[in-house]
Amino acid sequence: MAANLLHPGPDGRRVYVALGDSFTEGVGDRSKHLPNGVRGWADRVAERLAKADPGWEYANLAIRSKRLRQIIGEQLEPALAMKPSLVTLYAGGNDLLDLGTDIEDLMDDYEVLVARLTASGATVVLFTGFDVKVSVLLEPFKRRNTLYNRRVRELADWYGAVLVDYWAFEAFQDPRMWDSDRLHMSKAGHKYLAAQVLDHLGVPHSISPKEWEPPAPLGFRDWERRQRRWVHDWVLPLFGRKLRGVTLGDQLTPRWPQPVRVPEKGGLKKLLA
Template sequence: MNGRYVAVGDSFTEGVGDANLMYPNGVRGWADRMARQLGKADSSWEYANFAIRSKRLDEIVDEQFDAALALNPTLISFYAGGNDILAVRADMRSIMDRYESALDRLVSSGADVMLFTTFDVKISTALEPLRRRIVYYNDAVRTLAARYRCLLIDHTQYREFEDRRMWAFDRIHMSKVGHKHLAAYVLGELGVPHTLKLPELGPFESPDWRETLRTEGRWLASEVVPLMRRRMNGVREGDTLPPKWPDPIRPADGMKRLARARSGDAMEVHERAAHVA
């Protein structure tokens, strides 16, 4: 199996939660890990990733689809709608109607399309309306995957993600371990062997109540309050970030080396512009 893999989406596919300064935008993520394994299986594989954090469904379609489809991919991964679900108001029927229109466009390109459910976490009864949105979204994605004959990565069925170590400190994005596990699942669904080293987590030992209180305090101060402040100010992290891999690369050539080369090219352009000014 070989070809050109192109990813579109939001922070889920950009790789947020899997911090790595050696990669564009400071994150690695399951898609980069998967692409590297595709390159190991067949060095001719090419890869591009347009996913950017904070983006909603319509933004992903408007800002990423044209460039992604212009690359004539043979495989496309599409995850969108998570940020729409988290909005204060969300018309799920409208969201999924627009999701289907986007999906139809991807499928019509002739590429194989890979879809994802969102993980259905156990949450308090106070957030039950959010969980109902997640259930609606997942049921709709399953239906559309069958209707359009897409490959479905049913994330919510992988119950080991109930372990909090699969998640970053923000409790929204997967951790490095979580991204690794998801990459392994995707490769398994594609039938591609991999060399990913998946750590054995062992039983989770809950901290005592004092440590729990300290952790909750840090989480509120470092994650919840800044998030609410950004939303009130209309500021989003993704608004100033470029796509990680907008031009196709060959992962077999070494993704860290390719990232360094790209960073060097960008710096040279910046220095030339400064000199001309």
């Protein structure tokens, strides 16, 4: 485990602010007891921070489907106003799936966001994007993802950010680490990622990776049935929303819009009891 990289913010408080889209909102890790019906790796990180070092506050401004410029326009200034000591950022994944995205322009905007966050004095955590092998339908986007990851690594080094190289985690080759849409992590995936973030920050925790027997091989009929169900349940609705110009996040608000004091015991659910 790395040496602890965390320190109080400029006013002595310990404030963790999570920024981004569905990846950070927690989609795939369902919880009927928490805002927006999800938990996610960021909540789990906040709870372990408070357990290891009581007094942490936490805000999560991430909303599913948000594009990079929306994250800059809607989340950056509120986050800086909270005077964070820790910021996690994943942004740009939805842009990579938009046909009209210019990757160079996207990464220029991404650098502006990273520069503003690191200039605040906070410890900033960045993520590469995973090469999700869900279908040949998404193979044309692979080059964009490769360019995105290269720039994220370069910017993390240049601005002194902590890099969680999500792309390199072999555990995510297991389909059970993914939700039924094959684009968002399952509960097991969120737990694994939370452990990785905590390890990179040098924060002690007891999250252990899921241990499974190897998945049973699928026969052609089962594979074909699952493919048809995936296309019907996820792919067609996704492209339908793109055609209508709507997203799943349009009616949602941030899960934790203002910093909340994370309970040392009982987790964030305790705040809603």
